[in-house]
Amino acid sequence: MSLFRQLWLVVVVSTLIAFSGSFVVSMFTARNYLQQQLFTQSTDSAASLALSMSQQKKDPATVELLVSALFDNGHFRLVRYSDVHGKTLVERVNRTPPDKVPEWFVRLFPLDAGQGVAQVSDGWMQSGSVTIIAHTRFAYQALWDGALKLFLWILIAGVLTGLMGSALLRTIQRPMRRVVEQARAITERRFITIPEPRTPELRSLAQAMNRMVTQVKAMFAEQASRIEQLRQEANNDALTGLANRDYFESRLRSALHDDDAPPxxxxxxxxxxxxxxxxxxxxxxxxxxxxxxxxxxxxxxxxxxxxxxxxxxxxxxxxxxxxxxxxxxxxxxxxxxxxxxxxxxxxxxxxxxxxxxxxxxxxxxxxxxxxxxxxxxxxxxxxxxxxxxxxxxAEQADRARMLDVAHWQPRLEQALQQQHFALGQFPVLNMQGERLHDELMLRLRDLESDGLLPAGRFMPAAARLGLIPQLDLEVVRLALQHVKQARQPVAINLAAASVLSTEFQGKLLLQLNQHSREAKYLWFEVNEHGFRDELQALGQLATRLRPLGCKVGIEHFGRHFNSIPRLHELGLDYLKVDGSFIHQIHDNRGNQLLVKAIADIANNLGIITIAERVESEQEWQALQALGIQGVTGPAATRHGG
The missing domain is CATH 3.30.70.270 (Reverse transcriptase/Diguanylate cyclase domain)
Structure with a gap:
């Protein structure tokens, strides 16, 4: 039950208790007071009537006239004149019930008016007696009106108390909601600070949470600085600060052999x-x-x-x-x-x-x-x-074709319209050889050779033509079709231009919502190189994709380390460590320290770490010892089939 419902329940119960107690006390107090007043009225009226009769003749007509005159004002239930022997000579009775007063109320609070008795004299001799009982209907009316006013006042007071309590609760809920969002963000591996509320108890809680987050950020900043230092030592020339030969040659191999590398x-x-x-x-x-x-x-x-x-x-x-x-x-x-x-x-x-x-x-x-x-x-x-x-x-035949945008534009537009694209897939395994997901790579059907062209052949031209978001949406469409059949997780690469496009994000979420059962199998990853300055957009995308069950990660991680200090803000699910740090890692002490540091900080955040371009069993075993949780590359292809 929500706090609002609990508050209103407390208000209603409290109002009922207050009303019940006040009602009972007030009703009995008022009843006793009214009974006393009725008795006094009966006694005084009896004395007055007896005095009047004592001064008049005692013939029946006069007596009846005096009794009727008193009775007709309507305030008495009984007016009786009896002789000295107790015989009733004249009697008037009014049994009219109280107006607009429920019977249950009359039964619940019975009024005993009491009777007033006075002696009528004739000179020095007693000639009879007068008995008068005041009518209770006006007393009941007054008692009922008082009960209604009491109920209305307590009801208004209860509603006002509830409204003020709700307003106060809303005021308290705002900082509480921020604390809850902060706690939820921590569970999602995002560490944010919140404004400190005015309420002392909540302020101390917010301060404690903020101190924890600040310490965590400081810890990650320190680890990021350590990782950057390790990278500099392992992959940079000490004198000039430039990359060293090993790192450069590894990046050259990536440029020549990575599926998504430019042609x-x-x-x-x-x-x-x-x-x-x-x-x-x-x-x-x-x-x-x-x-x-x-x-x-x-x-x-x-x-x-x-x-x-x-x-x-x-x-x-x-x-x-x-x-x-x-x-x-x-x-x-x-x-x-x-x-x-x-x-x-x-x-x-x-x-x-x-x-x-x-x-x-x-x-x-x-x-x-x-x-x-x-x-x-x-x-x-x-x-x-x-x-x-x-x-x-170099004196060589220029085999490298220049990017001919005019050549690629009609070809790509036709392929998008007629869906001439296909997917290539490569396994990503955990360290026990079990499949984590398949990497999906976009391929273009070559109508001339009936073969498939890798993404590196047409993506540069597509980037110049502004077609990258459309191609990424096509990959998502093909991936959803693939998942519908295979029911296995797949990873899709998204370009920075796509993630930064609000139009693309809207179309992507629409497509995923239409295939919600398949969407939970999708792992979206971006190239860290394209997101050196746009990490906020990546964090926002991760927040929007997480409710759909999708995972978000970074590929080629480590080429640019400015993203490490903000890993705790992005809410990522996995990292793919760049292959330039993986090549021959079993013989490279510097890269071993670097990769272990990356794995440690990622594991502390609950982020899966995957090594790219793993080629040998020696590399696989070294990575497992360093805390890496998954591999991709030739070695994974051999194991995964």
């Missing part, structure tokens, strides 16, 4: 000229300063696009991976880097005007990493042979 990109190899000679001539400190400044110049050039990753490979070599690039863009980028690096000579940071050379090559999805490194190394050698501060492209 084309560029790899640049940048080398500072004669670094060993500069070290001998200028000393180690000046050389370290040169490397840091060179890293800053390259970082400034690459920072214009979030799809670029910069690393220091060894002493003089830097590498840059551009996930979305064509020939003209890459040439412009290489020249921009050279222009900024040659400025180091003008600033006196190096003693020679020949500062750096660049070799670059374009790649296509599924290219071999070793061949790419060979091609870009050959291009770098050609640049060094050409002259000072030169950039050269």
């Amino acid at each position: 084309t990109g560029a790899l640049l190899l940048i080398r500072l000229f004669d670094l060993a000679g500069i070290n001998q001539r200028l000393g180690r400190d000046r050389t370290d300063q040169l490397l840091r400044e060179a890293a800053d110049r390259i970082r400034e050039s690459a920072a214009e696009d979030d799809e670029r990753l910069l690393a220091r490979l060894n002493g003089a070599d830097f590498a840059l991976l551009d996930l979305r690039a064509d020939v003209s863009e890459t040439r412009h980028l290489a020249q921009q880097i050279l222009d900024r690096l040659t400025d180091l000579y003008r600033q006196g940071l190096t003693d020679q005007d020949n500062v750096a050379h660049i070799g670059f090559t374009l790649y296509q999805h599924e290219d071999d990493p070793a061949q790419l490194w060979q091609q870009v190394s050959e291009a770098l050698a050609q640049a060094q042979a050409t002259g000072a501060n030169q950039a050269r492209q």
Whole structure:
């Protein structure tokens, strides 16, 4: 029973008790008072009538006239004149019942008016007696009116008390509701603070809850800082702060082999000229300063696009991976880097005007990493042979098709209208080899070859055309059809552009509500890279999807660690740790510490952790020891079939 109902029940019961007690006490008190008044009236009237009769003749006509005169005023039930022997000579009786007074009330509160008796004299002799009983109907009327007024007053007082109690309860309920919402948010792994109410008892409760939440946030912030430090130590170059070679090569493998990776990109190899000679001539400190400044110049050039990753490979070599690039863009980028690096000579940071050379090559999805490194190394050698501060492209057949929006637009629009899309699926297993869910990947039916094109082939063009939300809705439609048959959980990737669209969210929720039985099998995940600054939108989406039974998570987690401090606010269900931290993790102590820290903070929040791109049994066993709860990748495919 709600507090409002309980309050009104208490008010009603209290009103009834108050009314009953007051009614009984008031009625008996009033009855006794009225009985006393009636008796007094009877006695006084009898004395008055007897006196009048004593002064008059005692003939029957006079006596009857006097009795009738008193009786006719209607205030008496009985007026009787008797002789000295008790014989009734004249009697008037009025048995009229009380007006508008219920019989049950008369029976419940009987009035005994009492009789007044007076002697009638004739000179010094007694000639008879007068007996008078006052009528109770007016007393009953007064008693009944008093009872009604008492009931009405107590009723009004009860209603006013209930209304004031309800208003007070609403005032109390607001902070209580906030406390309940805060507690519910904690159960959903969201830690929020609430305003402190004015009520002392509730204020102390809110303060205690807020202190707990603040401490939890501080704990997570500390853990996030520790994780970022571990990432820096494990995957970044200590001198320049750029990614190191292992991390860069792992990200390159992801760009070449991940199903959702763009179809084309560029790899640049940048080398500072004669670094060993500069070290001998200028000393180690000046050389370290040169490397840091060179890293800053390259970082400034690459920072214009979030799809670029910069690393220091060894002493003089830097590498840059551009996930979305064509020939003209890459040439412009290489020249921009050279222009900024040659400025180091003008600033006196190096003693020679020949500062750096660049070799670059374009790649296509599924290219071999070793061949790419060979091609870009050959291009770098050609640049060094050409002259000072030169950039050269690898001499190869340009197999990477440029993104032809005009080519893809009619094809994608037709595919959406005629539903030419299909799904590929890959298993995600827990550490015991049991299936957690299947990852669903969108495929486009190629009408020419009757094959299926991976998402990386058409998604870049779809992004430029603004079709990503429509494609995501198509994936949801196909996933619901799949779940209706298989009744197994599936994971769907949503783009940042979709989640940020209120129109998309409305259509998504409408579609899920229409298939509520299937919706509870859906796991929605977003790429952390696309949500570095839009985590609030992701938290709102999770809040709207949770009542439908859906799960929400982040894939490629760890590439950008600014989301870790806010994990407690998002209410996520799972994380997929980026494969760049998983490759050869059994031999990488730094990544082991990093992944364990991620698993610990996620497990404390009740968030499932899944490792991406697990390739070997050694990696699987190492991840299990680190507290990871699920795996995906080639090893999972072999186990899951």
